[in-house]
Amino acid sequence: MAKTSVARPSEVVLAARAARMYFLEDRSKVEIAGLLDISRFRVARLLDTARALGMVRIEIGLPGTLDAALSAELASAFGLRHAFVYNFGDDSDSSLRHRLGEAAGEAIADLAEATDVVGIAWSRSLSGLARSLTSFPPCPIVQMTGALSRPGDDDLLDLVRAVTRVGGGPSHGFYAPMIVDDAVTAQAIRRHPDVAAAYAMLSSVTIGMVGIGAWLPGLSSIYDALSQPDRDAVTAAGVQAEVSGVFLDANGTPRQTPLDERMIVTPAALLTQLPTVLAVAYGTAKCQAVWSALNGGVVNGLITHASLARSVLALSTPGSGLAGPRAGSG
Template identity: 45%
Template structure:
C-alpha cells in the first residue's frame, strides 16, 4: 500500500505540524514569530505549514455569506477571468423567489461597481426589471436605455419604466425612447430606428460604462425573443447555430454574433456598441442557460456574472 505523508511522519512531527498550523492560520503569527517561539528555523516552519496543508491537517474552506456562495463565486471569477462573479445559493430559496434574490444580488454588485462619472446602460429584460426594484445607494449617474421592450405576461414594466426607476435610484438623468424590441417587419423597425429620439438614445450607448443584461438561451421558455418569433424563425436560427441572445443580439456557441434577417426587425444596441462597454454584467439562472452564458463569456459579450448555484455548476463543470 502506498504510504501517505501522514504515515511517514511520527506522532511528534504530526503534533508539531498541527501546533505550527494553529499559530499560523488561527493566531495569525508570521513564520518568523513561530520560529522564534518554538526554537525552529523559519525554513522548518515553512515546510511544516506546507506539510499540514498537503496532509489534510489543515483544510481551508471558503464559507457562505448568507445566501451568497462565496466559494462558487471565487471559482467562477477565476475560471473565466471575470471582472466580477456573484453566485446566489438557491438551494434554500423557493423557485418563485429566486429572481428577486438574484435581482438583489445584482443591485448590491452595482453598489460596489458603479462610481461617479459612470453611465449605466439597461435594456428591457425581466431580470433587469427585477434588479432595478432593489437599487440603493448609487452615485448620481445617468442611465441610458439600450433596447425596446417586449410585452410578457406577468411583467408590466416597459424599458422606459426600468430606466426611469434606475435613474430615480441614482438621482441622475435618464435617456429613454418608446419602441418595441421586436417588430413584425424590417421596414417598420428601420423606420423606428431612424426616429430622432430613438436614434439619439441608441447612439448614447457609446457613453455607457456599465451595463446589466439578461441572457436568453435559444430554447422554449428561456428567451422572450425565441418565444415571440415564428417556428420557422426559430428553426432557421437554430440551423445557423444560435444558442442565445442578449437584448436581441444573437450569438452562436463560440460567442460570435449572428446577424440573420430577423435582427433587422429588432430595435436594440448594436453588437459593436455592446462589446465597447467596459463592464457588462449578465444576470441568469438555471443549468439550462449554461451553454448560452458560456458562449456570451467566450465571445466577450459579457464579463461579469450574477447567477444561481445551478448555473454556476454548469459553467464550472
C-alpha cells in the same frame, strides 16, 4: 376637515391587496393593474400608501449568501471582471429571478460611480433590480434595447426611470418594442427622437446590464415571442444563445441573422466593446447558453446562483467537450 383618500377603508384594503401581490406573489405592476382593473400608476400610488400606513416594512440586506470562493473560481475560469454567485437553494425560477434581480441592484449600486454611464437592456431577470436600490450615483442611465410585452412583465422604461429616480442623474429611455415586423419599421423607430437620443449614448455606456437566454422554448423571451419560421431562420444561422437580443453560436461568437434588421437592440459590434457587460442569469437549463456568453467574451461579468455557476464550470473541465479558448484563463 375632510378625510383623505388614504383613510378610506376601501382604499386601505386595495392597498393591502396590491402590496401582497407585488411583494409576496412577485407580480408586476402591469399584472396587478390588470387583475385589479386599475391603472399601473394607481398601483404605484397604492404601494406608496401601503408603505406609509406601515403595511410594508422594508429591510435592506444581502438577498442571499454570497459564495465568495465560487465567485472567485468563476471569475478566474472565464477571466471575468466581476462574478457574484449566491447560495439561494433550489428555488423556483420566479423566486430566483426576483432574488437575483435584487442582487443585481446591489451589485450595480456597488460598482457604479458618478463618472459611469449605466445601460439597461431588456431582460426579465432584471425586473427586480430597482427594488433593492436605496442609493445610487447620479450617473446617466441609458435604455439599451426595446422591450418585449408579455403578461406579468415589468416595463423596461419604468425600470430605467426607477433607477434614475434613486440616483438623480439624467435618463435616456424610450417606448419601443424589441422586435418589429420589418426592417423599414425598425428604421423608422430608430429615427424617433427618444430612441435616437438613447442610441447616441450607447457608445458611452461603461456598465451594461443584460440577460442571457438559451435558444430553446421557455428559455428565451425572444424565442417565445417569435413565429416558428422566424425561430427556424435564427436556428439555421447557428444560434444557440442570445444576450438581450445579440445572437451567439455555441462558442459565444456573435452571428448575423435575418432578424437583426428588425430589432431595436444594442448591436453586437458595440455590445462587445463596452468595458463591462454584467449579465444576470438563472436556471440550470441555461447552462450552455451562459457558458457560450462567457466563453465568447460577450459578457465579462455575471450575477447568478450556485447551482448554475457549478454547472457552467463543469462544462469548462477537460473532457466536457466544451472547454473553449477562455476556459482556464486567469
